[in-house]
Amino acid sequence: MPTDYASPRDLKQDLLLTKAASRNRRLATLAGQGILFALTSTSAVAVLFIFYFIMKDAVPFFALSGLGEFLTSTAWYPSGDPPQFGALAMFVGTALVTSGAIIVAVPLGVVAAVCLSDVLPFSARQAVKPVIEILAAIPSVAYGFFALVVFAPALQAQGGRLLSTATWLVGAPVAALGVMVISDMLTRGATGRRRVSIRLAAGVVLGMSALWLLQAVAARLGQVEIASGTNALNASLILGIMALPTIVSVSEDALQAAGRELREASYALGATRAETLVKVIIPAAAGGILAAVILGVMRAVGETMVVWMAAGNAAQIPHPFYNLLEPVRTLTATIAGDMGEADHVTGSARYHVLFAMAFCLLAFSFVCNLVTEWIVRRTRRKLTG
Amino acid sequence: MRKAITTGALALAIGLAGPAAAQETLTLDGSTTVGPIAKAFAEYYMQQHPDVNITVSESGSGNGAKSLINGTCDVADMSRFMKDTEFKAAVDKGILPVAHVVAMDGIAVIVHRSNPVADLSMEKLRDIYLGGITNWRELGGPNKTIVVISRDTNSGTYETFEGLVMKGEKMAGHVEYVNSNGMARARVQNTDGAIAYVGLGFADRTVKALTVDGIAPNRATVASGRYPIARPLFMFTNGYPKLGGTVHAFVTLHLSRKGQEIVEAIGFVPVTDY
Numbered sequence: 001m002p003t004d005y006a007s008p009r010d011l012k013q014d015l016l017l018t019k020a021a022s023r024n025r026r027l028a029t030l031a032g033q034g035i036l037f038a039l040t041s042t043s044a045v046a047v048l049f050i051f052y053f054i055m056k057d058a059v060p061f062f063a064l065s066g067l068g069e070f071l072t073s074t075a076w077y078p079s080g081d082p083p084q085f086g087a088l089a090m091f092v093g094t095a096l097v098t099s100g101a102i103i104v105a106v107p108l109g110v111v112a113a114v115c116l117s118d119v120l121p122f123s124a125r126q127a128v129k130p131v132i133e134i135l136a137a138i139p140s141v142a143y144g145f146f147a148l149v150v151f152a153p154a155l156q157a158q159g160g161r162l163l164s165t166a167t168w169l170v171g172a173p174v175a176a177l178g179v180m181v182i183s184d185m186l187t188r189g190a191t192g193r194r195r196v197s198i199r200l201a202a203g204v205v206l207g208m209s210a211l212w213l214l215q216a217v218a219a220r221l222g223q224v225e226i227a228s229g230t231n232a233l234n235a236s237l238i239l240g241i242m243a244l245p246t247i248v249s250v251s252e253d254a255l256q257a258a259g260r261e262l263r264e265a266s267y268a269l270g271a272t273r274a275e276t277l278v279k280v281i282i283p284a285a286a287g288g289i290l291a292a293v294i295l296g297v298m299r300a301v302g303e304t305m306v307v308w309m310a311a312g313n314a315a316q317i318p319h320p321f322y323n324l325l326e327p328v329r330t331l332t333a334t335i336a337g338d339m340g341e342a343d344h345v346t347g348s349a350r351y352h353v354l355f356a357m358a359f360c361l362l363a364f365s366f367v368c369n370l371v372t373e374w375i376v377r378r379t380r381r382k383l384t385g
Numbered sequence: 386m387r388k389a390i391t392t393g394a395l396a397l398a399i400g401l402a403g404p405a406a407a408q409e410t411l412t413l414d415g416s417t418t419v420g421p422i423a424k425a426f427a428e429y430y431m432q433q434h435p436d437v438n439i440t441v442s443e444s445g446s447g448n449g450a451k452s453l454i455n456g457t458c459d460v461a462d463m464s465r466f467m468k469d470t471e472f473k474a475a476v477d478k479g480i481l482p483v484a485h486v487v488a489m490d491g492i493a494v495i496v497h498r499s500n501p502v503a504d505l506s507m508e509k510l511r512d513i514y515l516g517g518i519t520n521w522r523e524l525g526g527p528n529k530t531i532v533v534i535s536r537d538t539n540s541g542t543y544e545t546f547e548g549l550v551m552k553g554e555k556m557a558g559h560v561e562y563v564n565s566n567g568m569a570r571a572r573v574q575n576t577d578g579a580i581a582y583v584g585l586g587f588a589d590r591t592v593k594a595l596t597v598d599g600i601a602p603n604r605a606t607v608a609s610g611r612y613p614i615a616r617p618l619f620m621f622t623n624g625y626p627k628l629g630g631t632v633h634a635f636v637t638l639h640l641s642r643k644g645q646e647i648v649e650a651i652g653f654v655p656v657t658d659y
Contacts, residue, residue, distance in 0.1 A: 077555050079538045079547070089558065148568070153575035227530035227578050230561060308564070313537070316558030327561045337537045337564060348470075
């Protein structure tokens, strides 16, 4: 006999809570949600506070000295009498060093990400990715020390040779790829035997001229003598290496997120792996890769210790402005270097100008973050919708 | 019984804690140039008085003044005199800074060891930092660009150099800045065309110290005031320290025989031994 089963009346009694118990439960849920919400919003509130306090100390500078000199002058003499606060050279220095870092890190990082996600076998990827991520764990002062003690003297002693070697290393693969693509495009119309010969002729002509060009550039750079090894090039290279792990990691995630279905569909249509990569996967992951690049840029813009040690800290705009071989000064290095003397106890424009710079950096990274967010969201919608 | 043991343990604990709580601490902060003197003094003093604990921070003359004004240190090490703004801020906060000159420091102008140039006049030196002279050829040296290196504007060494050599004129834009004497020396060690200025104690055999106006930077010329780029080094206290107290003993250590030996041993010039 099924006497163990509760009668409908018993069930009803167990399920229905008393009014007090039900209220307590609702309160407990609310309290739990409230605590979790408070904990989560702590970080958001911290960001707001940072914004507020930097604004609070930056605004007096603009009130004291205005925007004119800050943005248009290169005369940076904070301890002069009267002091001059021209930060244009620092803006240019930051832009120059960051651009250099992008040129180093973006091609390397994206190629490495593609290689990790779609070319290397799984086991190799398991081994290589942690190694790349270790780059992010090395303290920046160690990079700075390397830049100052090893790399700067090497640039001074062997500058020309290093530059021409780098030209060959970077230029040769790019030139080879370019020659292949261009000769392919030239022969698009032709067919059969004619196509092969045209292609060969174009390849030889283009290859020879590319070689000649590379040789000329390398020889020219080989003559260069670098007077000071702590310059924009040094800082750019080191910053590029430091931005690599961010770019590799995030791009690789984006490439993975493109999904197995896309790849299989592409293979099913008869595409080769190269075609799948270039025409399907990379376009699908373009948004994520761009986001990775922006994150890498932010890493390079915000880095302080390396640029303070490796960039030379000369408050000047190089001649010409893209000359990476001259020392430059960045916003972050200026803030770190001038903080000690500029105290709010003895308070002055010299203190507030540093916050004005910090505010510019913060605004820049805020905009970068918004753009990244927007790109990622748009890509996600495109992929799913 | 148990209660007795507890009481005994408590008494013992208080007995042990007694001398530990009585241990006196002295906090010093400030110039990286004066720092080595302060550290050597502290080491010697703590050896003599094991019940005193002295901590020395090196965060720059400006930060030393700031710490004294904020009351976070007992003695501020400074390689320059207090500025009027700092003095005013201190007095406003009820701190009355008193200067003790503990040693003299010469600022040596250093170049790479391979550089044949041996002497610079004050005018030529200023012209290099103003950007008027940019190649060693103009000074009788090799055809090499001059890499001009300065300490950062945060350092007392910079302010002394600016006051004694630049005489208020502004350094050129291409001047590079480094944030310690050691880093300035390191850059000169491995850069052929470099010129920099460092405290006398940092001008060792790995670099070449130039004579200025024909006078070599050494103890005799600095102490007698003949070498043109020299300055006194200060320790600042809040008011004159209580006679016989630890602070008093510490800031008068440089007047003793041992204090002079310490100052001399780390490459500075004692004030009492003219």
